[in-house]
Amino acid sequence: MATAPMHLMEVKQLGVKFKTPDGLVSAVNGISFTLDRGETLGIVGESGSGKSQSVLAMMGLLATNGQATGQVLYLGQDLISMPKADLNRIRGNRVAMIFQDPMTSLNPYLTVERQMTEVLEFHKGMSRKDARVKAVQALDAVKMPEAARRIGMYPHEFSGGMRQRVMIAMALLCEPDVLIADEPTTALDVTVQAQILILMRELQRDFGTAIVMITHDLGVVAGLCDEVMVLYGGQVMEQANADAIFYRPSHPYTAGLLAAVPRLEGGDAPMLAIPGAPPNMAKLPAGCPFTERCAMALPKCGTERPPFAPAAHDAQVLRACHLGIDDVTRNLERLKMEQGARA
Amino acid sequence: MIGPRRFVNIGPNVNPLIPAKHDGLVNSLSQLPEPGNPPRNLWADARRRFFRNKAATISLVVLTLIILACIIGPWVLPFDFDAADWDAMSAAPSITNGHYWGTDDSGRDLLVRSLMGGRISLMVGVLATVASVTVGIAWGAVAGFMGGKVDGFMMRIVDMMYAIPYLLIAILLVTILGREFYLVVITITAFSWMDMARIVRGQTLSLRSREYVEAARSIGVPTLRIISSHIVPNLLGIVVIYTTVTVPGVILTESVLSFLGLGIQEPMTSWGVLIADGTKVMDVSPWILLFPGALLSITLYCFNFIGDGMRDALDPKDR
Amino acid sequence: MWTYTLRRVLATIPTLLAVISVCYFLLHATPGGPFDSDRQVSAAVLANLQAKYHLDLPLWQQYLLYLKGLLGGDLGASFRYADWTVNELVGKALPISLAIGGTAMVLSLLIGTAAGIWAALRQNSMVDHVVMLISNVGSVFPSFVMGPVLILVFAIGLGWLPAGGWNNFSIRFMVLPVALLTFINVATIGRVMRGSLIEVMHSNFIRTARAKGLPERVVVLRHALKPALLPVVSTLGPLAISSITSALVTETVFSLPGLGKLIVNGAGNRDYTLVLGLVVLVTVLAVTMNLLVDLAYALLDPKIRY
Numbered sequence: 005m006a007t008a009p010m011h012l013m014e015v016k017q018l019g020v021k022f023k024t025p026d027g028l029v030s031a032v033n034g035i036s037f038t039l040d041r042g043e044t045l046g047i048v049g050e051s052g053s054g055k056s057q058s059v060l061a062m063m064g065l066l067a068t069n070g071q072a073t074g075q076v077l078y079l080g081q082d083l084i085s086m087p088k089a090d091l092n093r094i095r096g097n098r099v100a101m102i103f104q105d106p107m108t109s110l111n112p113y114l115t116v117e118r119q120m121t122e123v124l125e126f127h128k129g130m131s132r133k134d135a136r137v138k139a140v141q142a143l144d145a146v147k148m149p150e151a152a153r154r155i156g157m158y159p160h161e162f163s164g165g166m167r168q169r170v171m172i173a174m175a176l177l178c179e180p181d182v183l184i185a186d187e188p189t190t191a192l193d194v195t196v197q198a199q200i201l202i203l204m205r206e207l208q209r210d211f212g213t214a215i216v217m218i219t220h221d222l223g224v225v226a227g228l229c230d231e232v233m234v235l236y237g238g239q240v241m242e243q244a245n246a247d248a249i250f251y252r253p254s255h256p257y258t259a260g261l262l263a264a265v266p267r268l269e270g271g272d273a274p275m276l277a278i279p280g281a282p283p284n285m286a287k288l289p290a291g292c293p294f295t296e297r298c299a300m301a302l303p304k305c306g307t308e309r310p311p312f313a314p315a316a317h318d319a320q321v322l323r324a325c326h327l328g329i330d331d332v333t334r335n336l337e338r339l340k341m342e343q344g345a346r347a
Numbered sequence: 348m349i350g351p352r353r354f355v356n357i358g359p360n361v362n363p364l365i366p367a368k369h370d371g372l373v374n375s376l377s378q379l380p381e382p383g384n385p386p387r388n389l390w391a392d393a394r395r396r397f398f399r400n401k402a403a404t405i406s407l408v409v410l411t412l413i414i415l416a417c418i419i420g421p422w423v424l425p426f427d428f429d430a431a432d433w434d435a436m437s438a439a440p441s442i443t444n445g446h447y448w449g450t451d452d453s454g455r456d457l458l459v460r461s462l463m464g465g466r467i468s469l470m471v472g473v474l475a476t477v478a479s480v481t482v483g484i485a486w487g488a489v490a491g492f493m494g495g496k497v498d499g500f501m502m503r504i505v506d507m508m509y510a511i512p513y514l515l516i517a518i519l520l521v522t523i524l525g526r527e528f529y530l531v532v533i534t535i536t537a538f539s540w541m542d543m544a545r546i547v548r549g550q551t552l553s554l555r556s557r558e559y560v561e562a563a564r565s566i567g568v569p570t571l572r573i574i575s576s577h578i579v580p581n582l583l584g585i586v587v588i589y590t591t592v593t594v595p596g597v598i599l600t601e602s603v604l605s606f607l608g609l610g611i612q613e614p615m616t617s618w619g620v621l622i623a624d625g626t627k628v629m630d631v632s633p634w635i636l637l638f639p640g641a642l643l644s645i646t647l648y649c650f651n652f653i654g655d656g657m658r659d660a661l662d663p664k665d666r
Numbered sequence: 667m668w669t670y671t672l673r674r675v676l677a678t679i680p681t682l683l684a685v686i687s688v689c690y691f692l693l694h695a696t697p698g699g700p701f702d703s704d705r706q707v708s709a710a711v712l713a714n715l716q717a718k719y720h721l722d723l724p725l726w727q728q729y730l731l732y733l734k735g736l737l738g739g740d741l742g743a744s745f746r747y748a749d750w751t752v753n754e755l756v757g758k759a760l761p762i763s764l765a766i767g768g769t770a771m772v773l774s775l776l777i778g779t780a781a782g783i784w785a786a787l788r789q790n791s792m793v794d795h796v797v798m799l800i801s802n803v804g805s806v807f808p809s810f811v812m813g814p815v816l817i818l819v820f821a822i823g824l825g826w827l828p829a830g831g832w833n834n835f836s837i838r839f840m841v842l843p844v845a846l847l848t849f850i851n852v853a854t855i856g857r858v859m860r861g862s863l864i865e866v867m868h869s870n871f872i873r874t875a876r877a878k879g880l881p882e883r884v885v886v887l888r889h890a891l892k893p894a895l896l897p898v899v900s901t902l903g904p905l906a907i908s909s910i911t912s913a914l915v916t917e918t919v920f921s922l923p924g925l926g927k928l929i930v931n932g933a934g935n936r937d938y939t940l941v942l943g944l945v946v947l948v949t950v951l952a953v954t955m956n957l958l959v960d961l962a963y964a965l966l967d968p969k970i971r972y
Contacts, residue, residue: 065873088882096879103877108870112969113892122888123878158968174878507681509904512952514911515929515945516685522933522941523692599808603911606810607918607930619810626814626919630822630829640811647806 010080012214013039013099013182018074020057020066020238029286031057033238034312035074037231039182042208044215046229046246048222048261052282054238055218059184063101064091078182097127100175104187106167110159116170117155123177142173146203165196169203176207184216189224201227222265226250234258237283237293240312244321252333254315254323256298259336292324300335302326393584396660403656406649413646417465426456428463429614437632449634451624460616461639467617468643471532472598478536479597480590483543490544491551502548505541513538514603521609531610535600543589550585584661591654595647602643618643674960678953685949689942690732694725710748715939718743718751741943746935752943755928763924765835766916767909770844774851779898781852782859786894787886789864797856804853809912813846813919830921843920847912851905858901863894896967903959907952 020032032054049055061072076083103109121135143151146169189197233243242255253259260278280297295305315321315329431454440449448457490501517534604610605619625636741752785797821829875889917926932940
């Protein structure tokens with residue numbers, strides 16, 4: 005029986021539910037993607053869209069009242085159903101994660117050295133001395149000045165950008181196949197953001213790591229990602245190649261996101277925002293979660309969930325919308341003209 | 348535990364007692380006002396949450412009964428608290444001779460004495476609490492409002508007071524000044540105001556610089572309105588909570604002093620005195636120890652559950 | 667580190683000075699007290715007072731000489747007993763209080779932290795509820811009721827242990843007092859430990875430690891424990907102070923000839939100078955304990971730069 009070559013990572017219908025006093029809340033509903041060596045996937049969405057929870061579920065880091073459904077296959081093994089001991093051998097070793105706020109994500113009571121060497125001691129069985137050498141090398145690789153001297157310091161003695169470099173170095177110590185980055189630059193200054201992103205791109209080039217990048221910033225996506233997944237209300241709205249997303253958004257939400265990015269050449273053009281507020285995850289409509297804020301919603305959008313299927317114009321683009329791609333494009337043109345006329 | 352409760356800061360520098368609603372931040376999506384939902388009112392919310400807490404509600408009922416019993420009981424019961432019943436000296440509790448809780452070695456009815464003792468203990472509790480809450484609020488508000496050096500100095504004094512084993516000073520004062528009722532109250536007050544001062548000062552300081560206060564000011568809301576609708580509701584909640592925490596501490600302090608023979612003196616009695624008396628004869632008449640002891644303990648527990656209930660009611664985040 | 671220590675030590679001096687001075691001058695204002703010419707004391711006691719407190723000299727000289735005496739460790743003379751100085755009385759009583767209090771503190775630290783950790787790691791389970799229940803009961807139930815109840819049950823009822831008294835550090839007489847003190851402290855330590863560990867376990871850095879694939883045992887012991895212990899260390903200061911006050915009750919209830927009993931009896935006898943001396947001693951002890959706790963905290967927390 006001929007089987008397709010195994011993907012590095014394959015996520016099938018991932019879902020996340022939380023038990024709350026208000027009932028069972030579905031934070032993530034039906035995410036699927038594949039990831040191969042050297043690829044970068046960007047997961048984009050507003051706060052509360054489920055993007056963080058989906059990757060936390062992948063790493064087995066959900067809160068105690070959370071349950072993950074579906075499958076997360078790393079080289080064929082399902083991370084969700086794996087026993088903790090096996091999962092621990094993969095976490096931090098083959099699949100690593102970096103978090104949004106490096107100040108709270110590093111242990112303030114342990115030195116950077118301790119936090120880095122323990123990864124090597126556990127996963128590679130190295131001695132403390134050897135691990136220290138490798139850790140300093142890793143810090144050099146992320147361009148930390150005076151790494152050998154500073155490794156013995158505590159996290160609060162570093163600046164925000166430096167701390168994030170520490171996190172990245174720490175994540176890459178075992179040369180993982182997959183790096184999951186949960187909004188790694190959101191808490192940093194813009195100039196530092198750029199440095200970190202460049203760093204990640206270089207590391208990807210040097211080590212061939214696949215990256216899953218969570219962000220709400222489309223600029224980050226444009227600079228780094230091959231594939232993009234747009235989430236809203238815990239569901240995938242559109243999933244396609246980065247070029248396709250930027251040049252021909254096929255979903256009203258994606259288009260709205262792109263339109264909301266302020267542009268330098270816009271001059272005095274009014275800033276466009278998507279009207280309304282993020283959905284109440286405990287009370288999602290039966291149909292498309294974006295219905296309430298969609299400028300071109302049909303009556304059936306609120307009641308019938310749109311199928312997640314390839315677009316008519318390009319089978320590589322997957323979208324969840326009742327309107328066809330042509331209707332969406334036409335509506336977008338019309339809206340642009342109306343808003344341009346109003347300006 | 349004997350002694351004023353010290354507020355131990357267990358986490359990041361956030362005051363967990365600030366009601367979530369007034370945080371200015373929406374913490375969960377389900378708290379967004381929705382079309383069709385009535386606007387949430389903090390006090391109605393709090394009241395509802397309080398009564399959903401079974402322990403707190405039961406405690407409130409029990410405490411009310413105890414207070415009523417202490418006030419009304421001695422008038423209604425047939426025995427005087429210092430009347431000796433020669434037919435029943437050191438008598439065990441019985442229904443037949445009317446001494447439901449038994450008598451002490453002078454033949455005095457224990458039930459009446461316990462309720463009278465309750466009057467004194469509760470009265471001291473209320474007086475000392477009112478006094479220490481007043482001092483505490485004043486001290487804390489001034490310190491928090493003035494800030495800077497004045498604040499620093501005032502809080503140093505608070506720290507000093509914490510460092511002193513208060514019971515010792517209380518004992519010294521009692522040794523020197525005697526055991527008049529008002530002196531006992533003053534002594535207890537002197538060591539019970541610090542918690543409230545710290546809390547109020549913290550609140551005042553943080554409220555002064557809260558974003559929503561600044562925001563309100565920046566859009567021109569008059570100062571008085573800011574105080575009444577932002578600062579006072581927050582302060583009120585904390586004050587109420589800490590008052591319910593202060594009262595048991597004060598009652599306990601008085602009881603300890605009296606137990607050691609350094610508090611309320613004859614002819615008045617309080618729970619501490621009764622318990623001390625009971626301890627002396629507990630090998631032959633254990634009821635003299637147990638009934639007042641139980642009454643005191645139950646009262647303290649009630650106050651604690653009510654305090655916890657209020658804390659939960661006014662800030663559901665604090666688990 | 668040393669500058670920090672020095673600064674903290676210097677900071678305690680105003681407190682001590684304030685307490686001592688207030689007490690001293692209060693004593694002077696007392697009618698019938700040791701400094702009042704109307705005092706009714708025996709000749710022998712008068713002679714002692716004269717020697718220790720220099721009653722003929724002007725007030726400010728008396729005060730300074732008193733302070734000088736304190737620095738030399740002289741706590742004064744008793745107002746009632748001609749045969750004993752305060753130092754001598756303390757010498758006999760202090761070891762007893764230390765033995766009971768010290769044992770109780772060590773035990774309660776061990777048991778309290780262990781119970782708190784156990785309960786935190788099994789949050790909302792049966793173990794957790796039991797630990798919390800015991801902790802809540804223990805912290806509210808008045809010790810001067812619990813003590814006699816313990817005596818009632820174990821000494822009078824079951825006859826296993828003596829009802830009180832002291833027999834030269836014999837263990838039988840230490841069991842109940844130590845048990846009482848330990849129970850009271852465990853209630854607080856356990857609850858603080860549990861609360862703080864639960865809070866720390868929800869931190870982001872614990873999530874990172876798990877994300878690194880570290881086994882849970884390492885996550886708890888290496889990453890969570892140290893930050894979780896800090897609030898417990900913070901409570902040790904107030905706890906030590908309240909132990910002093912607990913000792914007063916315990917020694918009274920169990921008739922132990924310790925420092926607490928000495929104070930209570932002294933107060934009952936209106937032995938002013940004895941009580942003054944003891945209050946000074948205990949305040950010094952309390953302030954010192956607070957200081958040690960602060961230093962321990964600074965040692966543990968790398969964020970405090972000394």
